[in-house]
Amino acid sequence: MTNPQMPYPRPIATVDLVIVALTEAGLEVLLTRRDIEPYAGEWALPGGWIHIDKDIDLEAAACRVLREKTGVETPYLEQLETFGSAGRDPRGWSISVSYVSLIATNQMRLPAAEHRTDVAWTAVTDDTVAVPLSFDHAKIVKSALTRLRNKVEYSTLPVHLLPSGFTLTELQAVYERILGRRIDKSAFRKRIAEVDFVEPVFGEMRRASNRPAQIYRVKAGRSTILFDRTL
């Protein structure tokens, strides 16, 4: 820093979001089609420039992007990793602060309604989406899903992928689908009880042609808790 009064040229600064939901098909990521250059017409993560006049901080910028794309107001939002280099954007040296957001499918004001071709949920396999992505967004997606899978192993994070009322069997199924392996029912319930982050909603039951299941909700303020050990 020889003379910082003389301003250095500044890099481009953006936030990009990996918005994840779990559907029947598996994990899906929300993508948008770019309407301007560079990469016009191609798929990219929802994101945008930081508006230094409107956004009070990074998280506010990420929230704004999320609201604009999905209408979700109070999501699970976590900073992921920051990518910055001379080459990742043809317009010049750029920084992307990336965030992961988990949302329950039913929480959205359907941003990907059938007739829209500029927003789409895209299935993820092997931490990769099926379509090619602009910039280094494929790397960001991979980073997000690696982090997600690791964290699921020792946290209550998957509740954010479910609606507010759910059964323990449903919760277990979310863990199993993300981890890609079976979990023992009794071990799973023991762990959930220890962590003490859900409570039964008395009277509310999920009914089917079998024994009804108790419906649970997250205890106030305990939505993300880390386990001592892995599942």
Next chain:
Amino acid sequence: MTNPQMPYPRPIATVDLVIVALTEAGLEVLLTRRDIEPYAGEWALPGGWIHIDKDIDLEAAACRVLREKTGVETPYLEQLETFGSAGRDPRGWSISVSYVSLIATNQMRLPAAEHRTDVAWTAVTDDTVAVPLSFDHAKIVKSALTRLRNKVEYSTLPVHLLPSGFTLTELQAVYERILGRRIDKSAFRKRIAEVDFVEPVFGEMRRASNRPAQIYRVKAGRSTILFDRTL
């Protein structure tokens, strides 16, 4: 993004480093005294603007700062968290991409030689340094040390705080000092053997007035490995 061809005003972009070493006194963090406004004369984390003409990417910028301050060339360097807001720097909306670096005390070309008053190692207690820090750097230090302590629990990360040859007892002592609790010798050695990341340097022994101890080194390419379970 209404018209991104018209450039938005860009935030200030910097990298800041939490450089950690372990001395007899405990964990210490390297601080520098600022020579220019804002906060001239006060302590801050080593850091600097991203030079978009010289730095190829964020990690290169962090490496440059580390080299300038400590002379260390091949450190353990890990991206931590990115802080950005309208208010954290009086000069305007600014982004700080923070990194943690672990270095062995003896690896440095003494940046904090006795006669220098602009660089200093400062003891950490309770994830806080003893002196007040500029900007939001106290928050960055806290974030770094929280991450460090968590990660020590399930990774081989502490080797980076030791010189290249070390005994298992020395390695265990590093874990114990960071975690602040005793670890059972036999359990510790079992875990280290399982992870298989160190190997004995045959013939080299640490000698004292007792039974000599085998000296170990990190196996090539296995310097940072995660455990299945916690220590």
Next chain:
DNA sequence: ATAGTTAGTGTATTTTGTCAACTAAGTTAT
């Protein structure tokens, strides 16, 4: 009633962690 299905719990077995003792190999004091 009975069969079928999923919810929810209990238990035996195996695995893992804890604690403490033990042997090993050197130095130092007598």
Next chain:
DNA sequence: ATAACTTAGTTGACAAAATACACTAACTAT
């Protein structure tokens, strides 16, 4: 020389925890 001391490194008994698997419960459909 030898006994005392110190730290290195290993072993085994016991307690605690994870795992697998079976069992009981509560409903619907036939």
